[in-house]
Amino acid sequence: xAISDSNPGSDINDTRGSxxxxxxxxxxxxxxxxxxxxxIVALGAVVLTSFLSVIFYGAMLVxxxxxxxxxxxxxxxxxxxxxxxxxxxxSLVVGALVLARPGAGLVAxxxxxxxxxxxxxxxxxxxxxxxxxxxxxWDFAYGxxxxxxxxxxxxxxxxxSLWALGVVVGVEILARGxxxxxxxxxxxxAMRKLHA
Numbered sequence: 447x448a449i450s451d452s453n454p455g456s457d458i459n460d461t462r463g464s465x466x467x468x469x470x471x472x473x474x475x476x477x478x479x480x481x482x483x484x485x486i487v488a489l490g491a492v493v494l495t496s497f498l499s500v501i502f503y504g505a506m507l508v509x510x511x512x513x514x515x516x517x518x519x520x521x522x523x524x525x526x527x528x529x530x531x532x533x534x535x536x537s538l539v540v541g542a543l544v545l546a547r548p549g550a551g552l553v554a555x556x557x558x559x560x561x562x563x564x565x566x567x568x569x570x571x572x573x574x575x576x577x578x579x580x581x582x583x584w585d586f587a588y589g590x591x592x593x594x595x596x597x598x599x600x601x602x603x604x605x606x607s608l609w610a611l612g613v614v615v616g617v618e619i620l621a622r623g624x625x626x627x628x629x630x631x632x633x634x635x636a637m638r639k640l641h642a
Contacts, residue, residue: 471634478626485620492612499615500544500552507541510534549607556607559614560599567592 488495514534518527544551571589574582599606 470637471630473630474633475627475630478623478628478630480623481626482620482623485616485618485623488612488616488619492609492616495612495615496552496608496610497548499611500548500555503555504541504544504548504551507537507544509541511537511539511541552611553604553607556599556610557603559610560596560603560606562596563592563599564596567594567596 511534514530514537516534518530518534521527521530544554567589569589571586571593574585574589599610
């Protein structure tokens with residue numbers, strides 16, 4: 447009588463183990479794919495993305511202002527009451543103005559973004575030229591591109607406000623999705639090496 451070495455429960459355990467391993471990287475991969483697709487949709491509708499972004503920003507300012515005012519009254523005897531109260535009122539007013547006039551808010555945010563690109567690019571290119579560290583050329587090129595982008599956005603105001611914020615938000619969403627997919631594939635590769 448031959449005795450079989452195969453254990454009927456081992457196939458079940460292998461199936462459960464492979465499902466567990468697949469769920470560890472599969473879920474984040476699908477989430478990254480959906481986020482990347484959302485980024486592509488956002489890039490396909492940059493004007494809508496720009497307006498939705500500014501409305502979201504205004505709503506977040508209003509919510510933050512409410513929370514800060516409430517917090518000011520909660521710590522009025524032990525903390526800096528006036529600082530929290532004034533900060534909360536400022537957030538409420540700015541958020542309400544952005545929500546009431548999203549076009550003006552969009553232009554203001556685009557101007558702020560253009561200033562950021564220009565200033566950060568100028569700083570990066572000057573420091574990379576001054577320090578000449580390893581790989582300084584890449585930082586210098588990044589700085590020049592950033593300065594040019596800020597200048598282009600500023601030169602095309604107010605029309606650039608229709609596309610600039612939407613492009614930045616869309617690229618950010620797309621990059622986040624691709625990054626999540628790449629990370630989950632790296633996890634899958636590492637798990638395969640461990641179980642090989």
